[in-house]
Amino acid sequence: MIHNRGEVNPETRDKILKILEELDYRPNILASTLASKKTHRFAVLIPDVPYPDAYWSKPLLGISEAAAELQQYGVTIDVHQFSQNDPSSFDKKAKVILNNKPEGVVLAPFFFRESNEFVAKLNEHKIPFVFIDSNIQDSKKLCFIGQNSFQSGMLAAKLFDLSLPKDATILIIHFGKGLENQNHPKQREKGFYNYFNSKTEESQEKLHTIEISSSDDQNYYSIIDAEIKKIGQVDGIFVTNSQVYRIAEYLILRNIQHVRLIGHDLIRQNAESLKNGTVDFLICQRPEEQGHQAVQTLFDHIILKKPVRTDNYTSIDIVTKENLDYYKEFNQSNYGTN
Amino acid sequence: MIHNRGEVNPETRDKILKILEELDYRPNILASTLASKKTHRFAVLIPDVPYPDAYWSKPLLGISEAAAELQQYGVTIDVHQFSQNDPSSFDKKAKVILNNKPEGVVLAPFFFRESNEFVAKLNEHKIPFVFIDSNIQDSKKLCFIGQNSFQSGMLAAKLFDLSLPKDATILIIHFGKGLENQNHPKQREKGFYNYFNSKTEESQEKLHTIEISSSDDQNYYSIIDAEIKKIGQVDGIFVTNSQVYRIAEYLILRNIQHVRLIGHDLIRQNAESLKNGTVDFLICQRPEEQGHQAVQTLFDHIILKKPVRTDNYTSIDIVTKENLDYYKEFNQSNYGTN
């Protein structure tokens, strides 16, 4: 009904628009999509899932859910995955996506340089894109969806602060190589230090940081042994990503108790560590919701032509043994039989 | 296309169904709602909002949001509100709803007896209903959406346990009259005691409970004064509902510091107490999401004829000064200009 062809007397145009407004006219999307028979292709570029239940299986769940919902609107979603250890795999998939010329893209800008190149091409082709998980400032993005990692580091610090004595020794552990490519762990550490540095009372906590790169995978036990020996004792350990369950394993094997242990993300292994009491708090970010929202945002913008928020920080959830069961989204069980 | 009239040879029927399955046939809801021109009326029965930003303004937000989304499917939602101090107002609205014969109902079963009567009538008329906030067992409900309050009490206890010395004195405060009608506060208290009673190590915390009925509104300060005087000192206070900001006011006025204060629900007044540091933790339940989901569940069941879960516990969120900003749902700000 509303088209945009030809010249119309601006006065007439305004009159018509005013009447439409008065009648509160809204185009019927149902009728519109039904009639147009148009089909929309979105592309997704995220890390692969190297082992079962690894972190990126969760955003993928949300993406698949959104895909199923939007299918009736003629939306197809192609998911492309790259290896977190291999920037060239990112590049390769990015090229495939560009060749397909999708109407919109969701991407996790994991590798800074490669992502910047990809994003430049997308802008060139005027393909709108949504960042998921991490952000690149000043990039003409449609939207960013993820966690404020600085603030989540602040929160971790607060939890130690409230639950440990004032002179506690806390060890911060970065797990996994390629930290230069990952914003989250560094930002979390910054937030963590910021919390303690900006305390009004004289802060007496002793903070130490170590990195365990993935090439040390086999012998990270001895690295931690050495560190603890060096600093004498440890009251709390903060792991800046989802690998906290490995520290839980370490503590159990070494039979070290009464260490406050906090990490990130509700992957299966971490849930188990929460249940057996080794991990005290898990700070989480609703990854399924992130995946779902990323796709939904593209849909809102491209098909519904609705305004979308440019920054969409998901909640920073504190998960303990007690509330764990209420954070498992999209589980298939618990359905009625009607 | 698929109808249910007349007799068909069962064999033929099965064959056809099989072919449909093979073709993965799914009726197009868009075309269906467009063609049918059917209109669906839902009714909602929840408490009113006695002062700005009071708790029930939030589920209402979620309900309105869902109403806007489902409007294009021909769904209309009538919201009826009752006074939390007046069971007869519940009754009156329930009668109005029954007269309107809606296709589905969302209700907060606040008054046990009145709710039971209403629910019996709904079952009689075969009108499906969804409980929001509170539950009534064995009631042929379509679904319950709300918080597991026993578990949220457990969680509150855990937070005190981790952040207070082993011999701490904790005061539990029930605010508001008519507790006999409200399940949440009592269940939360039960969970709270349960946590400390089931600790493996000898529990040395001293727990005290008081009730402040709303007729004492004017002089609750003196009631707390008296209680604290009686028990000598207090290290933590747990308020079993959203009225925790009033205890925060009390502590500020009396200049009492270093009391760990935990309460429920992110209403505006509580958010402020969190920011100024009087309240340490707020345990929240995503009320907007509850409102939204209640309506959505009715839609899924009645229009989409999808199976729905019969119990839908929302997450039990721990909110602090640090993650507060990421729990404000549905705020209108922060939108881009595209």
Next chain:
DNA sequence: CTGAAAGCGCTTACAG
């Protein structure tokens, strides 16, 4: 350039 017709995948009132 523009108006009018055909059609999207369904439902429903209706003729036979």
Next chain:
DNA sequence: CTGAAAGCGCTTACAG
């Protein structure tokens, strides 16, 4: 009872 036609609110290909 049942098949075929009309129509839901749009879009699009097409005739003039």
